[in-house]
Amino acid sequence: MPKKSELLPGTLDMLILKTLTRAPMHGYGIAQSIKRISDDVLTVEEGSLYPALQRLLLQGWVKAEWKKTETNRRARYYTLTAEGSKQLGEELSQFEVMIAAIGRVLQDA
């Protein structure tokens, strides 16, 4: 039996971008936020999170800055850029279209 993913593949970037609309956040905090808000359904593993953040940085959808946390630890804070905001909008609307389409297929005719 294939192990099921902790995420719906293809949605991670969108989730991260969306989370950053709430506030600039460091990676660990993003993962925690997604886990908490989803009531522990969505778990972002570290091996998925950090590569994803690198991707988002490369594409200019987020920018990063090293800072100290409230508890005095070093962490890299990510902020959504204007391009990232635009990208998020596109991903959101595309996601809705997809979900609606899947809903039609899953519905009994």
Place this chain on the structure above:
Amino acid sequence: MPKKSELLPGTLDMLILKTLTRAPMHGYGIAQSIKRISDDVLTVEEGSLYPALQRLLLQGWVKAEWKKTETNRRARYYTLTAEGSKQLGEELSQFEVMIAAIGRVLQDA
């Protein structure tokens, strides 16, 4: 810019199994059915479809039989098995849980 998928990854098996609850169908017909019912949003490429059907066969979720189509062409008809039906149920409920969780993250607090 990375090319976007024609599907939400991770949902193909579920879509195929669900399609087979309507009627036994051959691969080509399954793809057409999904495309049509989704209003052309979801396109199952042949390179995704046939490997997926092999997976489902291997797992015993569908069985296959060579037959003639109405138009006298040779085609492999797939039927949902009892295990496949059970599997579909699990995937459906898991999908709903995931979608609901994603919805919470995408929602503004």
Place this chain on the structure above:
DNA sequence: ACTCTATCCATAGATTATCTATATATACGG
């Protein structure tokens, strides 16, 4: 007869996303 299009199956190889596992480092509570 010939050609074109749609129907039908299937695999190889590339790409991408995710996971598991590992490594490093430090603040803080007990």
Place this chain on the structure above:
DNA sequence: CCGTATATATAGATAATCTATGGATAGAGT
């Protein structure tokens, strides 16, 4: 001083999808 939680990151494995082929045939149109 030890364990746990916090924090970042990469390597390698796995899995799912896509692109690109290849083959075969029915039927329509010319």
